[in-house]
Amino acid sequence: xxxxxxxxxxxxxxxxxxxxxxxxxxxxxxxxxxxxxxxxxxxxxxxxxxxxxxxxxxxxxxxxxxxxxxxxxxxxxxxxxxxxxxxxxxxxxxxxxxxxxxxxxxxxxxxxxxxxxxxxxxxxxxxxxxxxxxxxxxxxxxxxxxxxxxxxxxxxxxxxxxxxxxxxxxxxxxxxxxxxxxxxxxxxxxxxxxxxxxxxxxxxxxxxxxxxxxxxxxxxxxxxxxxxxxxxxxxxxxxxxxxxxxxx
Ligand SMILES: [Zn+2]
Numbered sequence: 001x002x003x004x005x006x007x008x009x010x011x012x013x014x015x016x017x018x019x020x021x022x023x024x025x026x027x028x029x030x031x032x033x034x035x036x037x038x039x040x041x042x043x044x045x046x047x048x049x050x051x052x053x054x055x056x057x058x059x060x061x062x063x064x065x066x067x068x069x070x071x072x073x074x075x076x077x078x079x080x081x082x083x084x085x086x087x088x089x090x091x092x093x094x095x096x097x098x099x100x101x102x103x104x105x106x107x108x109x110x111x112x113x114x115x116x117x118x119x120x121x122x123x124x125x126x127x128x129x130x131x132x133x134x135x136x137x138x139x140x141x142x143x144x145x146x147x148x149x150x151x152x153x154x155x156x157x158x159x160x161x162x163x164x165x166x167x168x169x170x171x172x173x174x175x176x177x178x179x180x181x182x183x184x185x186x187x188x189x190x191x192x193x194x195x196x197x198x199x200x201x202x203x204x205x206x207x208x209x210x211x212x213x214x215x216x217x218x219x220x221x222x223x224x225x226x227x228x229x230x231x232x233x234x235x236x237x238x239x240x241x242x243x244x245x246x247x248x
Contacts (some may be wrong), residue, residue: 003042006033010050010095013074014059017081030087047082048093048101049075052239054136061131062176067238071096096238105240109232112191113247119192119229126154126166127184128174134235135166135174140181142169186235189242193227200227 008029011021026047033045051071060067075094082092095101112118126135140154145168149159153175154166166172172181201223204216211219233242 001040001042002036004033004036004044006036006043006045008047010048011078012053012055013049013051013071013078014055015074016077022082022085022087026082026085026087033088044090045088046091046093047087047089048091048095048098049078051075051094051096053236054139054234057236057238058139058176068096102240106243110243110246113189117192117195118232119190120187121190121229122185122187123231124167124183124185125235126172126181128177128179128181130177130179131174134184134186135181137166139175140166140169140172141175142166142172144168145170188231189233190229191232192229194229197223197227 006029008025011017011025029045029047033043036043049071051067056067056070060070063070071094079092082089093101109118126137126140127133128135135154137154141151142154143150144152144157144160144162144164146162147157147160149157152159152164152169154164154169154172156163167183173179174181200219204211204219204223208216
């Protein structure tokens, strides 16, 4: 008998789920959970709605309400649909309402920090002075510097396909209101992935013949370029606060 902990990608709660959510995420995990239960494995199938973050905050702004009300509204719809389709979750929870999620998130953060894998860096990010908040790349639009398309997004131009940084855009604007934005300095915590390069390479070497060639070549490609530090904090009110007081 084996022990299986199973989960599937947590859906955002800024919209009503569609068939793709079921087919691509919940159903495969459900099939695997049912298979393991039949085999007699000790099986725990957990999931929930991913309620924190920019999409929820922006959905609240658009609807002139609070993130909490938005998540209460959509969680109910998500839960009902997965129950309706008989997805056999042992626990389907919510990231904004679960005390365990809150504590585990902070604990993981502190452990990574104490092990020396988190660094603090300054960044210049898109900021909407009227809203008084920073904007994620995809909520910024402007003119593409390569093809001149007027509604290129901050992460990519849909017309010419080039990957962009919001700073590349000419006349950057808030994608929702159309108001001009500025760039403002802010400090964030980053996962210092470069420290893991050797361990990761050694681990990947043991996966030859197990992972597909495409997966391996992409992973080795990233290692060859050198892993970049990845930002793991956001300027949000709606989220799990960084346990700052416990850091130093
Ligand atoms: Zn373009």
